[in-house]
Amino acid sequence: MGLKEKCTEEKILEAAKNVFMKYGFYGAKMQDISNQAGINKALLHYYFRNKEKLFDQVFEGALAKYFEQMLVFSDTSLPVQERIFRYVDNVITFLSEYPQMSMFIIKEISINQEMFYEKVAHLKKGSRIHLITLLQQAMETDEIAQFDPVIFVMNLHSLCAYPFIAAPIFKAIINTNGVDFEDAENLKLKKSVKEFIAFKLTKTNEKK
Amino acid sequence: MGLKEKCTEEKILEAAKNVFMKYGFYGAKMQDISNQAGINKALLHYYFRNKEKLFDQVFEGALAKYFEQMLVFSDTSLPVQERIFRYVDNVITFLSEYPQMSMFIIKEISINQEMFYEKVAHLKKGSRIHLITLLQQAMETDEIAQFDPVIFVMNLHSLCAYPFIAAPIFKAIINTNGVDFEDAENLKLKKSVKEFIAFKLTKTNEKK
DNA sequence: GTCTATAATTTGATAGAC
DNA sequence: GTCTATCAAATTATAGAC
Numbered sequence: 001m002g003l004k005e006k007c008t009e010e011k012i013l014e015a016a017k018n019v020f021m022k023y024g025f026y027g028a029k030m031q032d033i034s035n036q037a038g039i040n041k042a043l044l045h046y047y048f049r050n051k052e053k054l055f056d057q058v059f060e061g062a063l064a065k066y067f068e069q070m071l072v073f074s075d076t077s078l079p080v081q082e083r084i085f086r087y088v089d090n091v092i093t094f095l096s097e098y099p100q101m102s103m104f105i106i107k108e109i110s111i112n113q114e115m116f117y118e119k120v121a122h123l124k125k126g127s128r129i130h131l132i133t134l135l136q137q138a139m140e141t142d143e144i145a146q147f148d149p150v151i152f153v154m155n156l157h158s159l160c161a162y163p164f165i166a167a168p169i170f171k172a173i174i175n176t177n178g179v180d181f182e183d184a185e186n187l188k189l190k191k192s193v194k195e196f197i198a199f200k201l202t203k204t205n206e207k208k
Numbered sequence: 209m210g211l212k213e214k215c216t217e218e219k220i221l222e223a224a225k226n227v228f229m230k231y232g233f234y235g236a237k238m239q240d241i242s243n244q245a246g247i248n249k250a251l252l253h254y255y256f257r258n259k260e261k262l263f264d265q266v267f268e269g270a271l272a273k274y275f276e277q278m279l280v281f282s283d284t285s286l287p288v289q290e291r292i293f294r295y296v297d298n299v300i301t302f303l304s305e306y307p308q309m310s311m312f313i314i315k316e317i318s319i320n321q322e323m324f325y326e327k328v329a330h331l332k333k334g335s336r337i338h339l340i341t342l343l344q345q346a347m348e349t350d351e352i353a354q355f356d357p358v359i360f361v362m363n364l365h366s367l368c369a370y371p372f373i374a375a376p377i378f379k380a381i382i383n384t385n386g387v388d389f390e391d392a393e394n395l396k397l398k399k400s401v402k403e404f405i406a407f408k409l410t411k412t413n414e415k416k
Numbered sequence: 417g418t419c420t421a422t423a424a425t426t427t428g429a430t431a432g433a434c
Numbered sequence: 435g436t437c438t439a440t441c442a443a444a445t446t447a448t449a450g451a452c
Contacts, residue, residue: 008435008436022318022319023234023319024232024234024235024315025235026231026232026234026235027232027233027234027235027319029426029427029428030427030428030429031427031428039436039437040436040437040438041428041429042429042430042431042436042437042438043435043436043437044428044429045428045429045430046435046436047435049429050428050429051427051428051429100318102374103311103314103315103318105377106311106373106374106376106377107232107311107315109376109377109380110230110308110311110375110376111230111231111235113376113380116376116377116380117380120380120381148396148400150393151393151396151397151400152400154370154371154374154378154397155367155400155401155404157370157374157378158366158367158369158370158371158374159363159366159367161366161370161374162362162365162366162369162370162373163362163366165314165370165373166310166314166362166365166366166369168314168317168318168321168324169313169314169317169324170362170365172317172321172324172325172328173328185358185359188356188359189359189362192356192359192360192363193363196363196404196407199404199407216417216418237444237445237446238445238446238447239444239445239446247418247419248418248419248420249446249447250418250419250420250447250448250449251417251418251419252446252447253446253447253448254417254418255417257447258446258447259445259446259447417452418451418452419450419451419452420449420450420451420452421448421449421450421451422447422448422449422450423446423447423448423449424445424446424447424448425444425445425446425447426443426444426445426446427442427443427444427445428441428442428443428444429440429441429442429443430439430440430441430442431438431439431440431441432437432438432439432440433436433437433438433439434435434436434437434438
């Protein structure tokens with residue numbers, strides 16, 4: 001495969017990523033994608049056969065990147081809290097580069113759940129440690145405090161992902177109040193999330 | 209307007225709400241809506257002229273309901289923390305009834321931002337107290353601890369809204385682990401969010 | 417008000433020249 | 435590999451009978 005060929009394919013994938021992420025599968029138009037890639041519409045079909053296959057490639061890439069962020073949970077050389085801290089750093093940095101990533105993945109999954117189960121099964125192969133399992137084990141050895149791990153994981157993901165999902169609405173509301181929520185806020189967000197983690201992992205008041 | 213007429217219009221709106229929320233504007237098909245409403249496709253146009261106008265009605269209704277949840281911030285008879293607690297109860301109960309609400313609103317806004325600014329401007333007329341303003345005032349009078357109100361509001365909305373947004377993906381991941389995240393978890397979620405609020409509002413360690 | 421039938425438009429996909 | 439021209443299918447919207 002020549003250099004030019006690969007270049008066109010990448011231009012298409014890049015454009016497809018942008019358009020699919022913004023508009024979703026149905027909202028994205030092949031014409032838009034080819035325009036943004038600066039090539040002819042017929043070439044999309046030449047390289048990817050049809051819309052669905054092009055979408056799949058974009059979607060799988062996004063999902064894989066998202067799951068990649070969680071590899072740090074498996075780093076047994078670090079204490080549990082430190083692993084979670086690093087995950088927070090990773091995922092917030094990652095999402096500030098791809099702010100529409102969470103929304104894209106979730107929206108497409110909510111429309112077509114079956115698709116997801118296949119892809120996840122594939123990604124789980126990587127023998128990674130699940131955060132919930134990790135927390136349960138750390139509670140048994142008293143490395144961390146006792147709490148509901150499911151709720152905690154939900155809270156954690158909420159704190160990290162939602163600010164980017166809700167950026168459009170939040171910006172609109174906040175900006176009308178004279179405050180500005182931009183990338184510079186990421187540091188504050190990381191700090192706040194870690195504060196929450198430390199609070200949950202070290203507090204001693206939740207023993208039912 | 210007769211009884212039967214109103215009933216048809218409501219059946220359409222109900223069906224349109226379901227279909228638009230699940231599939232978004234582009235993914236929703238007029239045929240699906242009419243099928244689900246149990247009426248003929250042409251009637252959609254008779255009552256609402258076109259797809260866009262039908263969508264607008266659904267969207268505005270959703271947005272208004274969401275903003276309605278925040279009225280409790282203006283209840284000056286309650287202490288600040290109690291207002292926020294009640295908001296958490298309200299919004300989580302509300303979202304468990306309409307779990308696709310947040311996603312729907314955010315997704316459509318991210319596609320068409322201009323639309324939103326009009327609608328928000330309209331909704332802000334209601335002389336309601338903005339939570340950020342409320343927090344700032346409470347900090348000045350030392351009713352609550354000092355912290356960044358913007359990050360806090362972001363955290364708060366994250367903790368409440370994201371679990372419902374991410375329900376499809378979270379269910380898929382968690383369930384494969386043998387755990388189940390269902391409506392019964394709402395109480396635990398409320399408790400956890402309130403714990404976070406109390407922690408932020410009463411802690412004394414953040415003075416830079 | 418409600419339906420059937422059909423027009424008009426959009427859009428994904430293909431054929432074939434270069 | 436890339437383009438133009440065109441097809442085929444899906445979908446919004448309308449016309450007109452009842």
